[in-house]
Amino acid sequence: MTRILAHYHIGGVAADIEARAAALALEQSIEMPLTAVASRYVRDEVVARVANIRALGPALHEVTLAIATATVGRDIGQLMNMLFGNCSLQDDVVLHDVELPATLLSHWRGPRHGLAGLRTLVGAGPRALTMTALKPQGLPATELAQLAATFADAGIDIIKDDHGIADQDYAPFAARVVACQQAVARANAARGGHSVYAPTLSGGPRQLAAQAHIVREEGVRMVLACPLLMGLPVFDELLRHELDCAVLAHPALGGAARIAPPLLFGKLFRMLGADATVFPNHGGRFSYSPATCQALAQAALAPWHDYAPCAPVPAGGMSVERVAEMLDFYGRDVILLIGGALLAAGDALPARAREFVSRVHAATL
């Protein structure tokens, strides 16, 4: 029987770690005392096992559990349940990484477009891609569309809705998508460009299905989705059944400090099919370290199963001035996302947006 290897970082002293690891194995499988289990099958094939314990520091250990694949079935919600359902409530435990058997990985397709598909989509060679966001929320669809046209004129590859833009009365999804998609198409036609508009999907399954219908009808080629706001099983079904276009994942609500960001935003989002994954870059408004960002980008890009590479999108308070430094750090397999810093230029926005584009193109030609 195949096993999932789940690596946890657990705080506490060395004297307790074996008992703590054994307790974790029960918590994340049968949730009852082993002595009370009569079934041989359950003891041998269902109970999670402690596969390894190693010290990471005086009061920190890595505990690796071997979790039976049969407990998961093929459900991403149940996978998260077995990995971190109950022990998420124990504040000494961090879910650090996971190794899934190929039989389970094969249930998901990973990115359908991936980094290579995104480059084709926007007509780019092997350079870094550029992205910006339409904001602030509160503007009517017509003004967001005007802004989208300005960004497309400047040659920015991907123009996404701000992740806070949902289906509010001031810019309802249907009207907004039609207006922005057409504005970008017109700008593309005028300058021979290939900019792509990516609206934000939101709501429950019924609303999402209606939005996916509009996306298909309007020929939208990329969307933004927040997997943790909608729920991972919904994100999974959406990509499996409703969407063929490219998908950009946003980390909202994912600050799940206790699931390692490279695992959650790098591996798991990629496995479910995100073609690009937004995350907080170091040195911005968020607290990720350079090492975390590097590990996350690697998790999104590195060879894994037969999944296409997923484009890393470092973001959160980035500026045009940081373009060169970010390309040094990430290389060219990256999408640079600058939002507010472009808008802060006011009347100089078109020039600022063109400068963003030309710096990226120049640096990675």
Added chain:
Amino acid sequence: MTRILAHYHIGGVAADIEARAAALALEQSIEMPLTAVASRYVRDEVVARVANIRALGPALHEVTLAIATATVGRDIGQLMNMLFGNCSLQDDVVLHDVELPATLLSHWRGPRHGLAGLRTLVGAGPRALTMTALKPQGLPATELAQLAATFADAGIDIIKDDHGIADQDYAPFAARVVACQQAVARANAARGGHSVYAPTLSGGPRQLAAQAHIVREEGVRMVLACPLLMGLPVFDELLRHELDCAVLAHPALGGAARIAPPLLFGKLFRMLGADATVFPNHGGRFSYSPATCQALAQAALAPWHDYAPCAPVPAGGMSVERVAEMLDFYGRDVILLIGGALLAAGDALPARAREFVSRVHAATL
């Protein structure tokens, strides 16, 4: 225009707190510099405002934001996005509590059965209710059904699937629900009891719809659902469109974000319609303090909008020995959930289950 009041606890020194609060207000609304916003409407009606700042300690402050209700629409995912989407990624921020305007609260019905409805369902007067769990996962449906019958014979009010039991090959949902529901019905008929079986729902929207169909067909009167595994918007739609029976919410995966447990498991689950809410009791396998447990129970029970009270279900390593102490602590508006400690009794399980029931009945008659 109405506002949502969101209370955050923010670490850091007092000298920085005003700038930090102002930054949080932008992060959780327009996510761009205020100086770059030309629209008067956006500045006045969309941008979140800092409503209050107060010191909680030398390096801890409560910041209250007034968030525009229009930014939310009527979508629970978008509500979570506006409350904690981006700032969940900032590890100095905890979402402590929320005050929602009545116009927004009215969009949700709260518990349809609530504590009073659960008491009626199991034929109980104003006493504490008893609950246990079918486990371990890995047993076939027939053995789980046998166990359910034993618990029903003992007079336990609510017999739920373990939250790790999903739709695995060893006990598929459909076969399991039929077997357990019938076993409990037969036991009820034999002793004139009113025990209720609550199966665990799992999967994405399509699988959940199929499971809800089985639930209705089989006359199941209560289900267990994990709102954070399935996603809050799915939980919302499930209760709105698919289920009339009572709903027990389980906190799996909920410890991952820094949202105060009384808010998440008390208020928000109740708002969405949980009739009972499971949470880790103090002194068990989890780390909640007595004060947190008390606050959570109060959030579930206290008068709020026109929502029915939601039954608190303290759990996680509880034992029959703790019944009296727990009833002292929670009073009789509670459901006591003991799982593994009953199963640990082995052959004495029926006696142990009867003792659980009689202790609760005696203490609260």
